[in-house]
Amino acid sequence: MSETVLQLKDATIYQGESMVLANVNFEMQKGDFVYLIGKTGSGKSSFMKTLYGDLELTKGKGSIVNFNLNGLKEKDIPFLRRKLGIVFQDFKLLPDRTIKQNLAFVLKATGWTDKGKIALRIDEVLDKVAMKTKGFKFPHELSGGEQQRVAIARALLNDPELILADEPTGNLDPQTSIEVMELLLDINKNGNTILMATHDYALLLKYPSKTLKCDENKVFEVVQRKS
Numbered sequence: 001m002s003e004t005v006l007q008l009k010d011a012t013i014y015q016g017e018s019m020v021l022a023n024v025n026f027e028m029q030k031g032d033f034v035y036l037i038g039k040t041g042s043g044k045s046s047f048m049k050t051l052y053g054d055l056e057l058t059k060g061k062g063s064i065v066n067f068n069l070n071g072l073k074e075k076d077i078p079f080l081r082r083k084l085g086i087v088f089q090d091f092k093l094l095p096d097r098t099i100k101q102n103l104a105f106v107l108k109a110t111g112w113t114d115k116g117k118i119a120l121r122i123d124e125v126l127d128k129v130a131m132k133t134k135g136f137k138f139p140h141e142l143s144g145g146e147q148q149r150v151a152i153a154r155a156l157l158n159d160p161e162l163i164l165a166d167e168p169t170g171n172l173d174p175q176t177s178i179e180v181m182e183l184l185l186d187i188n189k190n191g192n193t194i195l196m197a198t199h200d201y202a203l204l205l206k207y208p209s210k211t212l213k214c215d216e217n218k219v220f221e222v223v224q225r226k227s
């Protein structure tokens with residue numbers, strides 16, 4: 001039986017007073033891999049921000065991983081984010097700590113206290129992204145692709161029900177983008193649900209999947225044509 005992890009009904013997304021996307025209707029099921037595309041300024045990041053509670057949903061309905069986006073309270077946002085894994089273009093690793101310390105920081109902030117369990121979980125997620133041997137390094141000692149792998153490991157720490165990746169390959173060269181993309185697809189094959197905003201059409205062509213497009217304040221599904 002399919003399980004809905006995200007549902008938007010006639011959702012309108014605003015940045016301040018200005019309307020970015022109108023009447024969005026969209027559903028994601030557990031296990032899906034969905035691209036969100038659209039040119040610069042078309043609203044991809046605003047869409048993502050609404051999903052992780054950074055922008056308020058004031059018009060239309062929305063629910064994500066069993067949280068109601070309507071009237072979401074400030075105090076609920078950390079709990080929502082615990083069920084989401086969020087990956088950004090610029091990695092957002094803490095520069096003054098090693099990779100393991102970065103990951104431990106997140107686990108401690110989300111209620112983990114047992115040192116043994118923390119160490120084990122960190123090893124598990126670093127293993128998933130093939131970075132187990134680099135845990136002692138600082139972010140600046142890693143390449144962009146490696147930093148993004150660590151950011152993906154960080155997103156996996158709390159077994160998220162949905163991963164939101166906003167331009168995860170935006171700062172990477174084409175070959176590294178492919179490697180990171182293959183990692184995300186691997187994670188998806190292992191059962192994780194992923195929504196990925198991108199403007200990298202080469203990836204879309206190479207790895208076709210369900211695709212949503214933001215254009216002229218609307219979001220619609222596009223059908224990829226085989227070339």
Ligand SMILES: Nc1ncnc2c1ncn2[C@@H]1O[C@H](COP(=O)(O)OP(=O)(O)OP(=O)(O)O)[C@@H](O)[C@H]1O
Nearest residue numbers: 015016020038039040041042043044045046047199
């Ligand atoms: N913090 C903000 N305050 C006001 N308007 C904003 C803010 N952030 C974005 N916008 C506006 O909202 C619209 C959508 O921007 P958004 O960043 O969601 O687009 P995007 O598709 O993610 O673009 P990009 O690919 O460049 O990241 C744009 O017109 C932008 O100028």
